[in-house]
Amino acid sequence: MTDNNTDADTTLATPIAPPGPLREFWSYFSENRGAVAGFYVFLLFLFIAIFAPLLAPHSPSEQFRDFLLQPPVWEEGGSWAFPLGTDPLGRDMVSRLLHGARYSFFIGVVVVSLATFFGVGIGVIAGFSPRWIDTLIMRLMDIVLSFPSLLLALVLVAILGPSLINAMIAISVVLQPHFVRLTRAAVMTERTKDYVTAAQVAGASTARVMFKTVLPNCLGPIIVQAALSFSTAVLDAAALGFLGMGAQPPTPEWGTMLAESREFILRAWWVVTLPGLCILITVLAINLMGDGLRDALDPKLKRS
Amino acid sequence: MLLFLLRRLSTFLPTFLGVTVVSFAFVRLLPGDPILLLAGERGVSPERYAQLLAKFGFDQPLWRQYIEYLGGVLSGDFGVSFSTKRPVLDEFFTLFPATLELSITAMILAVALGIPAGVIAAVNRGKLFDQALMTTALIGYSMPIFWWALLLIITFSSGLGWTPVSGRISLMFFFDDVTGFMLIDSLLSGQKGAFASAVSHLILPTIVLATIPLAVIARQTRSAMLEVLGEDYVRTARAKGLSPARVNGIHALRNAMIPVITVIGLSVGTLLAGAILTETIFSWPGIGKWMVDSIFRRDYQAVQGGLMLIAAIVMIVNLIVDLLYGFINPKIRKG
Numbered sequence: 014m015t016d017n018n019t020d021a022d023t024t025l026a027t028p029i030a031p032p033g034p035l036r037e038f039w040s041y042f043s044e045n046r047g048a049v050a051g052f053y054v055f056l057l058f059l060f061i062a063i064f065a066p067l068l069a070p071h072s073p074s075e076q077f078r079d080f081l082l083q084p085p086v087w088e089e090g091g092s093w094a095f096p097l098g099t100d101p102l103g104r105d106m107v108s109r110l111l112h113g114a115r116y117s118f119f120i121g122v123v124v125v126s127l128a129t130f131f132g133v134g135i136g137v138i139a140g141f142s143p144r145w146i147d148t149l150i151m152r153l154m155d156i157v158l159s160f161p162s163l164l165l166a167l168v169l170v171a172i173l174g175p176s177l178i179n180a181m182i183a184i185s186v187v188l189q190p191h192f193v194r195l196t197r198a199a200v201m202t203e204r205t206k207d208y209v210t211a212a213q214v215a216g217a218s219t220a221r222v223m224f225k226t227v228l229p230n231c232l233g234p235i236i237v238q239a240a241l242s243f244s245t246a247v248l249d250a251a252a253l254g255f256l257g258m259g260a261q262p263p264t265p266e267w268g269t270m271l272a273e274s275r276e277f278i279l280r281a282w283w284v285v286t287l288p289g290l291c292i293l294i295t296v297l298a299i300n301l302m303g304d305g306l307r308d309a310l311d312p313k314l315k316r317s
Numbered sequence: 318m319l320l321f322l323l324r325r326l327s328t329f330l331p332t333f334l335g336v337t338v339v340s341f342a343f344v345r346l347l348p349g350d351p352i353l354l355l356a357g358e359r360g361v362s363p364e365r366y367a368q369l370l371a372k373f374g375f376d377q378p379l380w381r382q383y384i385e386y387l388g389g390v391l392s393g394d395f396g397v398s399f400s401t402k403r404p405v406l407d408e409f410f411t412l413f414p415a416t417l418e419l420s421i422t423a424m425i426l427a428v429a430l431g432i433p434a435g436v437i438a439a440v441n442r443g444k445l446f447d448q449a450l451m452t453t454a455l456i457g458y459s460m461p462i463f464w465w466a467l468l469l470i471i472t473f474s475s476g477l478g479w480t481p482v483s484g485r486i487s488l489m490f491f492f493d494d495v496t497g498f499m500l501i502d503s504l505l506s507g508q509k510g511a512f513a514s515a516v517s518h519l520i521l522p523t524i525v526l527a528t529i530p531l532a533v534i535a536r537q538t539r540s541a542m543l544e545v546l547g548e549d550y551v552r553t554a555r556a557k558g559l560s561p562a563r564v565n566g567i568h569a570l571r572n573a574m575i576p577v578i579t580v581i582g583l584s585v586g587t588l589l590a591g592a593i594l595t596e597t598i599f600s601w602p603g604i605g606k607w608m609v610d611s612i613f614r615r616d617y618q619a620v621q622g623g624l625m626l627i628a629a630i631v632m633i634v635n636l637i638v639d640l641l642y643g644f645i646n647p648k649i650r651k652g
Contacts, residue, residue: 047452155328156335159628161590164608168624171612172346248461252594255463256609271464278467279475289464296459304455 041309048305054298061111062118069108070094073265077103082281098283100274102263106283109265110291116266117247117295120181124246125239127185132192133235137223139193140200151197154190162187163252170258177260180253187249188242195238199231233310240306244299251292267292321643329636336628337390341383344621386621395622400614405622409604414497415485416596416603420588422519423526428581431531432570435538435577439546440565450535457532462591466525466598473521480517483600487514522599526591530584537580541573548572575642582638586631 251268
């Protein structure tokens with residue numbers, strides 16, 4: 014008996030501090046080497062997006078009429094003035110690609126914010142509403158999900174008029190039902206738990222229970238979905254730009270750049286290859302990160 | 318099972334009605350006056366304008382227009398395309414086989430490569446092969462397919478000259494549509510080289526369209542296999558001394574296939590979205606290209622009918638997948 018007590022005392026005397034949530038997250042996240050690599054590439058992308066005007070040697074829209082379709086520096090006819098060559102209008106590829114990162118980042122942030130804000134809001138409301146409102150909301154989401162996403166986004170942009178802003182709105186509308194479904198499902202499982210009942214009994218208002226008590230416990234899957242939506246947003250915006258329904262020329266958006274120079278693919282490989290490569294690397298980095306986030310945040314897969 | 322069917326149908330019908338409302342509303346919201354677009358450069362006199370307005374029913378109140386439209390849809394009348402003056406339904410089903418043919422070949426490619434790749438990766442978990450395969454799958458999943466298509470064209474069409482750049486078959490061949498599937502029709506025509514031409518036109522679009530479903534199927538198969546491989550019955554099968562091929566290929570794969578089948582079913586929407594880009598790049602005369610062209614031409618009726626028909630196809634396939642799923646897995650039926 015006494016022995017046991019002393020044992021307990023010693024453990025109490027030297028408490029081992031549990032790792033903080035951020036530290037714990039990082040230890041799971043960093044187990045996935047791909048995710049860490051993706052994270053570093055994403056940081057680089059972020060850096061370029063912020064400092065593009067300082068990094069770019071030229072203005073993205075300045076046309077050097079004497080240097081149309083000049084090849085990259087390592088090919089014959091290339092020069093250090095335009096390290097990755099010039100496009101059909103004589104604009105510097107490096108500068109345009111660097112500025113393109115800004116647009117893609119901007120698209121990702123705006124689309125994910127809009128889709129998450131409305132999707133999570135509607136999802137929480139659906140999870141707490143009476144049956145008929147919940148059914149109504151979910152049927153509406155089913156309707157949106159019945160259309161292939163890119164097609165719906167195309168038609169929405171056709172209605173709103175082709176521009177980058179409208180493309181972002183259209184993509185947010187198309188992505189948002191996924192957030193609604195996910196949030197609603199998470200809310201439904203949390204809602205009946207004891208701590209929620211406790212909060213209600215303690216007199217917390219419905220809004221407080223919805224957004225302060227329950228929502229923080231549903232964030233894991235939402236964060237993962239947000240990360241994966243970021244890459245979908247970049248990809249879909251580029252696809253819309255490619256179809257002429259996104260950012261309009263001369264905007265140095267990667268998809269739009271591809272569409273603009275498509276007819277030159279046989280003469281100048283760099284004008285087509287490089288913007289696409291930028292899209293691929295960005296999307297790949299974000300998807301790698303998303304996979305790592307899911308491993309780190311999804312309690313079901315944790316430690317498996 | 319009947320109850321499950323009824324319950325599933327009870328969500329299907331309101332959603333379908335919603336889809337008709339959305340398609341109808343969208344098209345009314347498109348900018349531009351359809352009558353003026355129809356008249357084109359020549360313009361139109363006020364009397365003729367009123368006449369055309371009445372002819373298409375645009376002078377009616379919106380709800381009246383919708384009721385009439387819905388009545389038409391239910392009896393198979395989706396209106397007449399403004400630009401070709403043909404019924405939208407005819408137009409759709411003339412072009413649909415081209416999309417279907419491309420989608421089927423893409424799906425076959427994705428399943429034929431994706432499932433074995435996923436199984437092999439799961440069995441060799443953590444080894445070099447698994448890592449290489451999963452990296453490739455993630456690259457495929459992240460691929461901007463319109464760019465991928467251009468790269469393939471640069472390499473194989475213009476670089477090596479192996480495959481044609483666009484279309485479904487060489488212009489040298491002409492034969493009647495029997496099935497609408499170029500592979501079958503070219504064989505039926507008995508013309509020498511027609512089948513080879515059809516195949517060579519199909520290769521690149523198939524690869525492009527299959528890329529994302531292939532990556533998704535490989536990833537899904539791998540994770541489903543990993544889950545199943547840890548189950549007791551698999552250990553029992555191993556302990557009985559069954560060969561690894563039999564345990565992995567038959568015992569484990571059979572149960573791992575359930576989520577994979579769902580993913581395959583859900584890829585239909587992905588395929589149709591991918592078809593928009595693939596068909597546009599390869600000038601493939603299917604419904605994806607037709608929808609894009611119709612949107613650019615502001616062909617109201619075609620966009621409206623196309624949206625609804627495509628949504629209907631996606632919904633019906635999802636319904637079938639759900640029912641199949643309920644059939645395979647009794648737990649879902651009770652749900």
